[in-house]
Amino acid sequence: MSSHITSSASSQGPSGGVALKDLPKSWNFTANLPADSAFPSPAISHKTPRDDLGPRMVKGALFTWVRPEEAVDPELLGVSTEALRDLGIKPEEAQTDEFRQLVAGNRLLGWNEDKQEGGYPWAQCYGGWQFGSWAGQLGDGRAISLFETTNPDTKTRYELQLKGAGMTPYSRFADGKAVLRSSIREFVVSEALNALRIPTTRALSLTLLPHSKVRRERTEPGAIVTRFAQSWLRIGTFDLLRARGDRDLVRKLADYTAEHVFSGWSSLPARLPDDQQDTAEPPSTPVEKDTIDGPTGLEENRYARLYREITRRNAKTVAAWQAYAFTNGVLNTDNTSLMGLSLDFGPFAFLDTFDPNYTPNHDDGMLRYSYRNQPTIIWWNLVRLGETLGELIGAGAGVDAAEFVEKGVRQEGADELVSRAEGLITRTGEEYKAVFLEEYKRLMTARLGLKVHKPDDFETLFSELLDTMEALKLDFNQFFRRLSGVSIKEIETEEARKEKAGLFFHKEGVVGDEAVARERVGAWLDKWRTRVVEDWGAQEVTAQAEEERQAAMKAVNPNFIPRSWILDEVIRRVEKDGERDVLGRVMKMALNPFEETWGGDREEEERWDKKGDTALLTAAKKGNKEMVTLLLESNTDIDISTRNKYNQSPLTVAIEEKYWNIVKLLLKERGRMSGVDEHFAWVLGNPGGTEECNGKWKEFRLSFECVVSP
Structure with missing residues (x-):
């Protein structure tokens, strides 16, 4: 045990x-x-x-x-x-x-x-x-x-x-x-x-x-x-009560949430000043339960503050998802926590190759829950919560009036209530965006090894880096970990930066022209280097400061994340092979993601903390057809920009991605060419169907004709 x-x-x-x-x-x-x-x-x-x-x-x-x-x-x-x-x-x-x-x-x-x-x-x-x-x-x-x-x-x-x-x-x-x-x-x-x-x-x-x-x-x-x-408790807990018209239970659940889930009514956030509604942090002064604050028409009562607290928590969590490229896959309202917790893990995944349109959910053909859309869809869910709490939020100072508690709003007061509720929900939406951006900037600033965030950083560092990752199909979390070990002195010249750029490429190379890729990454490294010098040294960064910066970066940039192909391997080994210790080893790495080593199976650790493409090609070179098929079917270590096409077989995917050594391996396992034409035909009929694919198709046909000839 x-x-x-x-x-x-x-x-x-x-x-x-x-x-x-x-x-x-x-x-x-x-x-x-x-x-x-x-x-x-x-x-x-x-x-x-x-x-x-x-x-x-x-x-x-x-x-x-x-x-x-x-x-x-x-x-x-x-x-x-x-x-x-x-x-x-x-x-x-x-x-x-x-x-x-x-x-x-x-x-x-x-x-x-x-x-x-x-x-x-x-x-x-x-x-x-x-x-x-x-x-x-x-x-x-x-x-x-x-x-x-x-x-x-x-x-x-x-x-x-x-x-x-x-x-x-x-x-x-x-x-x-x-x-x-x-x-x-x-x-x-x-x-x-x-x-x-x-x-x-x-x-x-x-x-x-x-x-x-x-x-x-x-x-x-x-x-x-x-x-x-x-x-x-989830947003869906409130959803059902609203759908059934159970206004008494909506109020009872809201009271329970504030008093027993959070730390009481006085712990909820104070109202933001009118000219600071898009500010990330509210006043820290405790607010008494019955306090009504704000101008006529936008008065905040305790239920408005409860709604804001739930919103703020979710904004911070989704910012963390984006900063670490985690995709939940099924962000329905029943999977959205009132406490802002990552909840109910189905087809989740961490991004490997950076692709903003990635979704791990095979059923999400519209990309509703893609990485790019997570902040938007969480706000959509929060608006549903706002609609459920709308009567309580919109009641303003009259929320505890006996007649309102018993019967609800009178017809003549309905328009005012709706207007107030809509105004407060809209205002909370601005707060959601502010909190999300502030938390995202805080996390990304730390991941880049900077002490403070400057206004230009979002465009010149964050956005430009993500655009570069997407264009060159770089591994998201691996990039930050490798950047953590880069010394400022190593990238002082343009040529040195171009040379260092190769550190961030896949072992098998980079998408497109390598010289162009090196120039693009090198240009970004130059901007990053300038900011590091600004934060860590007036003119140059001392050896001690460099050591501190690298340690700080490695403390927030994981050396290991549980990629889907790793989990698939662990599942296979536990379920089919009866292994037990492998689960303990992967958990040790998951619990200590920032370590350099974990004292377990060295080959296993080195394989698991590398990009999935390396594992894929390694398996192909070793002739491990089962692992190749497993990695391809997991859809995690290849370009997934057009997700739906991966309902195709591993052979079709390998052709589409031009992994010709894997194609050879899979064809060899089949021992025949019959039935393979359709896979090439599918690829050739789509944007991925290039002259290269056509040439390989002819090459493989010729090879197999030689094999089967008398």
Whole structure:
């Protein structure tokens, strides 16, 4: 078991953690919000046959009491010690049977079986807008929350939840299960994002259910991820209440969010001055709950401040996604956290080659959730929240009037209410943009090793660098890491800068004319060098300052990110080959992304912290057809600017990308040329079909005719 426990460089808090039995537990969510009337108490739900707790419509409630399904012979595959630390649990607890049974859903802490009372698990009810269309009731279809716990040292409260623990009333047409493949992905990326300091939900453990066979496109092994967050509330939680016209519950949920999810009404942001509505930071003065601030027609009450807090949090998170090139892939409102956490990981990916139009979602043909569109779509989701809170926001100073609370706004006051709500939502949109840009500039400034951001930096450094990356198809995160090791003295002359430019190219070369590429990167390095000298030295940068700058850059520019092809390899090795230690090794790298080495399998580490193209071509040279196919099908290490075409086979993709050595390998595996013409025909009929493709087609045909001749 111990070999599967993943570790990080972080240390335990002052107490070193507590045992599970001593961990503080609470059920604030279920104590303050209405339960499903079909199962009004834990005891009634507990007595109900598990199969009777399946899908149906739930109204007038925010959750249903429901216990996890029993797991037979669960195998604990991995535990994050970073997660243990943040929860306040002793590391050695992960070795106990009680822990293993808890994270498999077989142990209910807080529930007294004999007395049929105590704290009990639940599934949340919510709805959502998916791809711009209303989807109706959704909810925790395969997630069940166990309890809330407060870290004894930090006093931070988290809600512990099992994903893949069985059917709930919100499972719709699904089975409540999670497959090992997606569970490994969520386990790794949750902790990886946290290590990159990107707000995210977390993952404590990963458990294999060896007797659970889950039907998807194929039958796959089942698994459970034990995850946690300060809150699992989403914009979709409010969406469903608005769709059903439940204004009383909208208000109740808003009150709960401010009082129990955030730190109380007085912690919400004060109103921005009229001439500073696009300012990133509001006044720090605490605002009392009943304060009304602002001119007539735009008065902010406490619900307007709540809306702004949720908006500000999401703005900072999406800025971090953009700064580290993370794409969620499915940014529906049910996947947008009220706390601004990265949430519900499906077809996510980090960009490899920089392509602003990239989306990891095969179903997103319109690129709605592409990297470029993430800031816009999060604001779209926040506008939906503003519409739900619109009555409360628009009421202004009259929000607590008895008649308004009971009946809502009178007809004669409706226009004023709507005007105020629209004005405040628009104003909040300006704040969203300001907060996003400020956070993005802060992160990018740090990634470039600069001490302060100057007005010209956005255009001359940020935008120009991204344009260069896109044009030359450079690897996004690898560029910053390699830049971290560049000495200013190494790029003092134009020729030196052109020579150094090759450091950022793929091993196989660069797109287009190499001399032009070197000149373009060299010109950018000159501008970057000038700014570094401005920040770190008057005329020149001292050796000590250079050392400090490089260390600062390496502390924010990861040497490892969990690229999709790496996760695909880990999944294959864990699921098909029965390896277990590989999961621990990749988690160690994910938890410590800024390290130079991790003390594991050296060949593996060197391969994983390099660009995917290198792994692809290395596999081809070694004749590893399975790995070549895996990398091509993962769609992560080749140009993905026209995403939909990659529904084609690996052979078609290899032809399209002109990876001729891979084409040869795949043709050799086929042992025939028949049926291959169609792949070349598809490519030749599209913009990628060049004379080179036509020539190679003839070359391969001739080669195969020689092979099959008598």
